[in-house]
Amino acid sequence: MTVLYFSDDAYRELIKAQKAEIFTFTRENNQEYSEFYLTSDDFKSCKKITETNPQQKDYYWSSGRRIIDYVTEYGDSLQGVLYLPANHKEGQVYPTIVYMYEKLSHQANSYLMPRLAGVLNISFYTSHGYAVFTPDIVFKINDPGVSSTKCILAGIEAALKTGLVDPDRLGIQGHSWGGYQTAFMITQTDIFKAACAGAPLTNMLSMYSSIYWNTGGANMAIFESSQGRFLGGYWDNLEAYTRNSPVYLARNVNTPLLMLHNDKDGAVDWNQGIEYYNTLRRLNKPVVMLEYKGENHGLRQLENKKDYTLRMKEFFDYYLKDGEVPEWWKKGVPYINLQDHLKERSALLEPPQPCEVDSMKQENSNQK
Numbered sequence: 001m002t003v004l005y006f007s008d009d010a011y012r013e014l015i016k017a018q019k020a021e022i023f024t025f026t027r028e029n030n031q032e033y034s035e036f037y038l039t040s041d042d043f044k045s046c047k048k049i050t051e052t053n054p055q056q057k058d059y060y061w062s063s064g065r066r067i068i069d070y071v072t073e074y075g076d077s078l079q080g081v082l083y084l085p086a087n088h089k090e091g092q093v094y095p096t097i098v099y100m101y102e103k104l105s106h107q108a109n110s111y112l113m114p115r116l117a118g119v120l121n122i123s124f125y126t127s128h129g130y131a132v133f134t135p136d137i138v139f140k141i142n143d144p145g146v147s148s149t150k151c152i153l154a155g156i157e158a159a160l161k162t163g164l165v166d167p168d169r170l171g172i173q174g175h176s177w178g179g180y181q182t183a184f185m186i187t188q189t190d191i192f193k194a195a196c197a198g199a200p201l202t203n204m205l206s207m208y209s210s211i212y213w214n215t216g217g218a219n220m221a222i223f224e225s226s227q228g229r230f231l232g233g234y235w236d237n238l239e240a241y242t243r244n245s246p247v248y249l250a251r252n253v254n255t256p257l258l259m260l261h262n263d264k265d266g267a268v269d270w271n272q273g274i275e276y277y278n279t280l281r282r283l284n285k286p287v288v289m290l291e292y293k294g295e296n297h298g299l300r301q302l303e304n305k306k307d308y309t310l311r312m313k314e315f316f317d318y319y320l321k322d323g324e325v326p327e328w329w330k331k332g333v334p335y336i337n338l339q340d341h342l343k344e345r346s347a348l349l350e351p352p353q354p355c356e357v358d359s360m361k362q363e364n365s366n367q368k
Contacts, residue, residue, distance in 0.1 A: 004043040010034075010109035024049070028111040030065050030083065060086035062126035065108055068133070070158035072151050079105040080135035080155040082162065083112075085126050095169035095320035096131040096159070098192075100152060101178040102227075104134040116305035118198060118260070118298040120173040120312070128313070130320070133159050137181070139229050142237060145184035145244035152185060168193070169320040173312070175199055175260075176268060176297065177227050180246070183276060186257060187249035194319035196312055198260040199268045199297055202276035203248075204241040205234050207269065214266035214297070250279045256286040258315045258329075260308065262295035288329055303346070310348060 012034070013026040021041040028034035033053035039046045063084040071077050081104065085094050099120050114123040122132045135155030140147035152172075159165045171194045174182040179200030186195050201207050210219050223230045234241040242248050257280065261273025273289060280287040290311065292304040299305045317323030333341045 005039075005046065008109065010111075029109045030062055030112055033111050060127045062086060062123065063088035066162065066164075067105070067108060068135075068155065068158045068162070070135075070154045072138075072154045074138075074140065074147070074150065076138050076151070078136040078138065078151060078155065080133055080159065081105055081108045082159055082164065083122050083126050083132040083134075084164070085129045085131050087129075088131075088164075091163070093166040093169075094129065094131040094164060095171070095316075096133055096165045097125060097171040097173055097316065097320070098133050098135065098152065098156065099173050099178070100135055100137060100148075100181055101174065102139075103136045105136050107134070116302065116309050118305065118308060119175040119178075120196070121309070124309070124313075125316075130316075131164055133165065135159075139227075141229050142231055142240040143244060144227065144229055145181070145246070146188075148181045149185055149188045152181070153189065153191075156191070167191070171195065171316050171320050173197075177201070179260075179268075183246040183257075183259075184244065184249075186255040187246050187252045190254050192255045194258070194316055195255045196258040196260075196315065199262070199265055200246070200259065200272065200276065201268055202246045202272045204228070204230075204245040205238075206275065207272055208234055208241070210269045210271075212267060213269070247275050247279050250276065250285065251283055253280060253283075253285050256315075256319060257288075258312065259287060259289045260292075261289060262292050262297070262299075264294055265297050267297040288332070307345060310345075 009027045009029045011025055011027055015024045023039050023041065024036050026034045026036055033056065035048050035052060036050040037046045038049045063086060065084060066082045068080040068082055069077070070080065097120060099122065112123045114121055114127070125132050133155065135152050137148045137151040156170070160167055170192050172182050172185060172192045173196040175198035179197040182195050182197040183200040183202050186192060204223065208219055208223050212219055220233065222228055224232065230237055230240060259273055259277060261270055263270050277287060277289040290308065292299060295301065295304060299308060311326070311328070314323070314326040315329060318325050318329070328341070
């Protein structure tokens with residue numbers, strides 16, 4: 001094999017002209033949007049022929065990313081990606097949010113579009129002065145929660161050695177399987193000052209016997225031949241199912257938890273969130289659960305995406321940046337006052353007026 005061209009970027013869309021030795025391809029990284037390039041067959045001269053994202057220069061962005069190598073106590077050699085905040089300065093430590101699923105290091109050179117979603121958006125947070133760390137995770141049979149915890153903690157230990165991560169301002173966020181890992185992590189360690197779990201599995205026993213409503217099938221396969229990685233049902237492995245279920249370890253939780261679980265979730269049954277929330281409340285733990293009525297496993301309605309994005313940022317800003325405590329977090333919202341509360345919040349979700357755009361850009365925002 002002959003290497004014709006190489007750089008530390010992501011390459012896609014290689015296309016050859018039908019009647020000429022001319023090629024086009026796209027190139028991107030976490031700071032540069034995917035653009036088309038033109039080259040001859042020797043790839044010695046590559047010319048950019050598109051400019052599709054010129055507005056990015058008007059906004060604060062990530063200062064780049066660093067690949068972090070680490071080894072778990074199991075002996076697994078893994079990598080994580082540390083995304084740097086806008087205007088990063090050497091020697092300065094930053095509030096850092098850990099975001100995980102399974103393996104995410106393959107996205108190190110991907111352009112991460114700022115967008116409203118039901119999960120943490122990396123570009124949104126780096127533009128607001130946060131670092132974001134995405135550690136790779138490998139799971140062990142019969143121990144998905146325990147093994148993910150060991151991988152994440154090993155990754156964080158390596159990330160701290162860079163001198164960029166503030167150990168006193170660590171947060172964690174995940175959704176679905178990542179939500180499960182978040183809910184479990186805070187039963188194992190107190191290193192996080194704030195955690196946000198979206199649609200988490202919390203009780204492996206009750207989840208095993210529930211329905212995956214989006215397809216109508218039972219959940220057994222999730223645990224025996226998919227992400228759960230258990231050898232058999234819980235009746236044959238009760239201790240393993242129990243020790244990996246956050247709900248049975250809830251008394252260990254000291255980290256403030258913001259949880260999202262919608263009433264029409266057809267992937268992770270709504271009751272998984274209810275079980276964990278009620279257990280934590282019974283134990284007087286700091287927890288708030290958000291429910292967007294009628295939404296499924298993720299958020300589809302724009303107003304709900306905006307609301308969740310804003311609440312999550314207010315939550316992390318309070319605990320990781322000494323921001324103002326959100327009233328909805330501090331006092332809760334009585335049901336009788338819910339509609340008034342939502343009307344008040346809707347004003348915060350309105351797009352900025354033209355006169356506000358310049359000041360907004362100067363305050364590290366990617367929202368337009």
